[in-house]
Amino acid sequence: xxxxxxxxxxxxxxxxxxxxxxxxxxxxxxxxxxxxxxxxxxxxxxxxxxxxxxxxxxxxxxxxxxxxxxxxxxxxxxxxxxxxxxxxxxxxxxxxxxxxxxxxxxxxxxxxxxxxxxxxxxxxxxxxxxxxxxxxxxxxxxxxxxxxxxxxxxxxxxxxxxxxxxxxxxxxxxxxxxxxxxxxxxxxxxx
Numbered sequence: 001x002x003x004x005x006x007x008x009x010x011x012x013x014x015x016x017x018x019x020x021x022x023x024x025x026x027x028x029x030x031x032x033x034x035x036x037x038x039x040x041x042x043x044x045x046x047x048x049x050x051x052x053x054x055x056x057x058x059x060x061x062x063x064x065x066x067x068x069x070x071x072x073x074x075x076x077x078x079x080x081x082x083x084x085x086x087x088x089x090x091x092x093x094x095x096x097x098x099x100x101x102x103x104x105x106x107x108x109x110x111x112x113x114x115x116x117x118x119x120x121x122x123x124x125x126x127x128x129x130x131x132x133x134x135x136x137x138x139x140x141x142x143x144x145x146x147x148x149x150x151x152x153x154x155x156x157x158x159x160x161x162x163x164x165x166x167x168x169x170x171x172x173x174x175x176x177x178x179x180x181x182x183x184x185x186x187x188x189x190x191x
């Protein structure tokens with residue numbers, strides 16, 4: 001009976017450690033500094049504030065779950081591999097050209113009114129953070145009458161819109177999205 005109780009206690013302890021314990025005391029993205037140790041109500045150790053937003057360069061540890069202890073059991077991946085990254089906001093005016101950096105996952109433009117013409121320039125193939133499967137989304141809150149999309153050096157952009165409309169009924173932004181395929185250096189429109 002004691003063996004079963006000890007085994008259950010070990011399993012609970014390890015489970016708690018594996019699920020949250022090893023990630024305690026890290027700065028939080030968008031979070032303020034916080035106290036992790038107090039003595040008599042006085043903070044003795046503080047975790048610094050985290051960055052205000054994702055940069056697109058972050059890496060995350062992942063378990064591969066390969067069978068029979070095959071290696072590697074743990075790897076790191078750029079957040080782009082998970083379809084994440086930084087969001088960029090822009091307030092363009094007519095004839096503006098916006099060049100997307102390789103870390104941007106989502107670009108949202110919020111012009112004051114209708115844009116007669118705008119150019120969207122994709123990043124070069126050599127700068128992409130997670131080349132195969134990287135995603136990029138573009139949204140506008142206003143009409144763009146003429147949209148020119150320019151592929152980055154060494155890439156192709158398929159099915160780029162030539163204009164962006166905003167639904168009158170809802171006023172919601174209009175969005176498109178692409179996924180990059182490394183083997184043929186092409187951005188495929190998926191939305």
